[in-house]
Amino acid sequence: MKKLVLVALSILLIVGNTVVFTANANAATSEKTTDNFEIKTLAERKELPKNEQALINNIEDYLENEIEGELTLTRSGKPTTKAINYLTDTLAELAFEITTKRDNPTIKVADFFGFLGKIQQSKWFEGLTNKSDRYLTVYDETTHSNIKLHAFYIDNKSDKTALVHHGYRSNPMNVMKEAQFLSDEGYNVLIPDSRASGASEGTYITFGAYEKNDLNAWLLQEQAKNPQQKFVLMGVSMGAATVMMSQDVISPTLDIEAIIEDCGYARISDQAHDVMRILTSRLQYIPIVNLVDWYAYEDRLVDNLNEKHVKPILKVDLFDISPLKAVEHSSVPKLFIHGTSDGFIPPKAKDELYEAASGYKEQLEVVGAAHAQNLAVGGQAYKDKVRHFLKTAALIKPLPATLAPTENLLLNTDLKINDSKTGISNWQTSGDGKNYKATTVSKNSKNNEIEFATDISNYSTYRGAISKMNNGGIRFYTQSAGIGAYLKQEILAVSGEEYQLSFNTLNPNPLEWSESQNRYGIGTAMKEETQKTTGKVAQSLAVKATKTGELSVFFGTKMTVYNLLGRTYTQMYYHDISVVNTDVTPPAQIKITSTSFHRNTINISGKAEPNTTVRLMTPTKEQLIEVHSDDNGFFKLSTNVSLNQPILHLINSDVKGNTSKSMVVTVTE
Known part of the structure; x- marks a missing residue:
C-alpha cells in the first residue's frame, strides 16, 4: 500500500477548464509495490510495523481455521489444484467480509486499508444552532428488512440544498469541511450517514449500488419538507461514486443543478482488483500459501468474489456498479476533482470520468493531494474553482422535453362535398370494401341530410349510402344483403411509427332480425364484428408502419343478414373518427461523441434517434442549424457561432414533433 506524505500548496496554474495545483519540491512520495509476487522470509515479516504483522497474523489465523485439512500438497511441496481452488474460495470470502460487512471481527479494516477509520471533529459543527437530526426508513434488499438511516441537516433557510456524501466506512464528520464550505455559500446542507455506517443501520456496504437509492430518498424527503428546492450533490470517494450513480435512479421531480465528485472511482471492479492486491500482497509473508503466485490469480479472485458473494448476497453484479456509465447518460453539470498523489483511487479515474461525461463539465486536479485531501x-483555490463552477452550473438549464399535440391525421371528417360536387373531399367511397372511387352522387335525405351513394340499383335506388348526420356523426345505410357502405382515406405514415384508428359506433337497431357487420382497418390490420349491444361502443385498431408512405384507413358496414321479419335496411352510426400517431414519448437526450470549436465554427458529432431531426438552438430557441440523423442515429453538424452566446442547446425532434430534453453545449475557446 502506498504511504503518502502531504505537502503545502505553492503554485496555481489554470488551463482552460482544468485547474492544476502544483506543490513545492517536497512533493508527495510513495513507497512503490513490486509487480511480482515474492516469497517473503520470516525475518522480513518481523521487520514490518507491529500493526502490519498483527494484520498478517490475523489473515494467517483466518486461513488456517477455514482451510484446516484442505491444504493438500503435491510431492514437490506446493499446494494442489484442489487446495488452490479452496484457497481461492476462502480468500474471496475474506475479501467480501473485509470490504462489505459492517462488523468484521476477523480483520481490523483500518489496518487492512492503512488509513481508514479516523473520526474527525468539527468545532464549527458543534457550535451550530441551526442543525438537526433527520431519519429515514428504507428497505434493505440484502437482508429483506427495513433499516433506519440517519443524517445531519443544517438549515440556512435557503431555496438550495447541498447533499454532501461521505466515503467508504466513514461518517459525516469526515466531510464537515466540505459541508462548512457549502453552508458558508448559503446552501442548506444535508449530510447522510451512509447505510451500514455511522449512525445508520445496515449490514452491508454496497459501494453505491443501493446507497444511490438512499440518496434519492433523502432528496425526496427534503423536497417534501421544502418544495421548489434546487439541489447540488457533492461526494467524496465512495460518496462521489454514489452521487454520480444516483442519476441512474434520480426522481424526475428533483431539480439537480450540479454534481461535484471528489476522488471517486470510475468502476468498482477496478477497486475490487486493488483490494485483492492489498490482500494478496500480505500472502507473500504466509508460509505454504505463498508458494502460489496470487497476483496471477487476481482476476479469478475477483470473479469468485462476484459470483459467489456479491451476486447471491448483495443481489447486484459487481461489474454493473459503474459511475462511468452513469456520467455518460447524465446531462447535469459536473465537476471532477482528484489529487495526483491519491494512492487509493488512481488519478486516471478522473480522466476516464471526465472524458466519458455528457453535458457541461469541468475538472480540477490537485497536485500533492492524497485521497480525500483535495480541499x-x-x-482557497479549490473553493474559488467550486464557486465558479456552481455559478456557471446555475445558468445551465437543459430545455425540457416536450410532447407534440396529438392531432387527427384524417382530413375532412365533416364530409364536405368537393367543389365539383362529384364526391367527398379527401375520401373515397365503396359498396363492397374492395373497389373504391373518388366520385359519387348525392341527394338530400328525408332527414334533410346530404346522402352519398355507395351502391345504386338498376332502379336508381340507393342500396348503400353514407350521410353526415345533423348531430355531427356519420350514418352508414345498407338495404341489401352483401351491400356495404365504406369510406377510405390515405394518410402519410412513417416507418416505425404506430398509428391508431379510433371511433365510437352505435347500432340504433341492435336486436333486429336483419343484421349488419362493422368492418374497419388501418394498413394491414383489419377487424370485422357484429354489434348487438345498445349504446355507443368504443372501437380502436393500431398498427406500426413498416415503411414510409401512404397508409390506407377505412371503416364502414355491410348488411350480412336480410330477414323478411325484420327491417328492409340496416344502419350504423359512427362518431369521433380519428387516426393519430400514438407516440407520446419524447426522444432520449442526444449523446454527444465529440465537439470542437475553432475560429467561430463549432463541430458536433453524436447520436440521436434514427432518422430524426437534430437542431442546434440558442436559449431563446432560435435555430442555428438543422440536420438529420442516419439509419443508426448518427449525425454531424458544423456551423458558425459567437462567443457572445456561450450556451447552446442540442435538441432531437422525432417525426411527430416530440422533442428531447436538450443537451447543453458550451462554447469556449
Whole structure:
C-alpha cells in the first residue's frame, strides 16, 4: 500500500477548464509495490510495523481455521489444484467480509486499508444552532428488512440544498469541511450517514449500488419538507461514486443543478482488483500459501468474489456498479476533482470520468493531494474553482422535453362535398370494401341530410349510402344483403411509427332480425364484428408502419343478414373518427461523441434517434442549424457561432414533433 506524505500548496496554474495545483519540491512520495509476487522470509515479516504483522497474523489465523485439512500438497511441496481452488474460495470470502460487512471481527479494516477509520471533529459543527437530526426508513434488499438511516441537516433557510456524501466506512464528520464550505455559500446542507455506517443501520456496504437509492430518498424527503428546492450533490470517494450513480435512479421531480465528485472511482471492479492486491500482497509473508503466485490469480479472485458473494448476497453484479456509465447518460453539470498523489483511487479515474461525461463539465486536479485531501490541500483555490463552477452550473438549464399535440391525421371528417360536387373531399367511397372511387352522387335525405351513394340499383335506388348526420356523426345505410357502405382515406405514415384508428359506433337497431357487420382497418390490420349491444361502443385498431408512405384507413358496414321479419335496411352510426400517431414519448437526450470549436465554427458529432431531426438552438430557441440523423442515429453538424452566446442547446425532434430534453453545449475557446 502506498504511504503518502502531504505537502503545502505553492503554485496555481489554470488551463482552460482544468485547474492544476502544483506543490513545492517536497512533493508527495510513495513507497512503490513490486509487480511480482515474492516469497517473503520470516525475518522480513518481523521487520514490518507491529500493526502490519498483527494484520498478517490475523489473515494467517483466518486461513488456517477455514482451510484446516484442505491444504493438500503435491510431492514437490506446493499446494494442489484442489487446495488452490479452496484457497481461492476462502480468500474471496475474506475479501467480501473485509470490504462489505459492517462488523468484521476477523480483520481490523483500518489496518487492512492503512488509513481508514479516523473520526474527525468539527468545532464549527458543534457550535451550530441551526442543525438537526433527520431519519429515514428504507428497505434493505440484502437482508429483506427495513433499516433506519440517519443524517445531519443544517438549515440556512435557503431555496438550495447541498447533499454532501461521505466515503467508504466513514461518517459525516469526515466531510464537515466540505459541508462548512457549502453552508458558508448559503446552501442548506444535508449530510447522510451512509447505510451500514455511522449512525445508520445496515449490514452491508454496497459501494453505491443501493446507497444511490438512499440518496434519492433523502432528496425526496427534503423536497417534501421544502418544495421548489434546487439541489447540488457533492461526494467524496465512495460518496462521489454514489452521487454520480444516483442519476441512474434520480426522481424526475428533483431539480439537480450540479454534481461535484471528489476522488471517486470510475468502476468498482477496478477497486475490487486493488483490494485483492492489498490482500494478496500480505500472502507473500504466509508460509505454504505463498508458494502460489496470487497476483496471477487476481482476476479469478475477483470473479469468485462476484459470483459467489456479491451476486447471491448483495443481489447486484459487481461489474454493473459503474459511475462511468452513469456520467455518460447524465446531462447535469459536473465537476471532477482528484489529487495526483491519491494512492487509493488512481488519478486516471478522473480522466476516464471526465472524458466519458455528457453535458457541461469541468475538472480540477490537485497536485500533492492524497485521497480525500483535495480541499485541505487546495484551500482557497479549490473553493474559488467550486464557486465558479456552481455559478456557471446555475445558468445551465437543459430545455425540457416536450410532447407534440396529438392531432387527427384524417382530413375532412365533416364530409364536405368537393367543389365539383362529384364526391367527398379527401375520401373515397365503396359498396363492397374492395373497389373504391373518388366520385359519387348525392341527394338530400328525408332527414334533410346530404346522402352519398355507395351502391345504386338498376332502379336508381340507393342500396348503400353514407350521410353526415345533423348531430355531427356519420350514418352508414345498407338495404341489401352483401351491400356495404365504406369510406377510405390515405394518410402519410412513417416507418416505425404506430398509428391508431379510433371511433365510437352505435347500432340504433341492435336486436333486429336483419343484421349488419362493422368492418374497419388501418394498413394491414383489419377487424370485422357484429354489434348487438345498445349504446355507443368504443372501437380502436393500431398498427406500426413498416415503411414510409401512404397508409390506407377505412371503416364502414355491410348488411350480412336480410330477414323478411325484420327491417328492409340496416344502419350504423359512427362518431369521433380519428387516426393519430400514438407516440407520446419524447426522444432520449442526444449523446454527444465529440465537439470542437475553432475560429467561430463549432463541430458536433453524436447520436440521436434514427432518422430524426437534430437542431442546434440558442436559449431563446432560435435555430442555428438543422440536420438529420442516419439509419443508426448518427449525425454531424458544423456551423458558425459567437462567443457572445456561450450556451447552446442540442435538441432531437422525432417525426411527430416530440422533442428531447436538450443537451447543453458550451462554447469556449
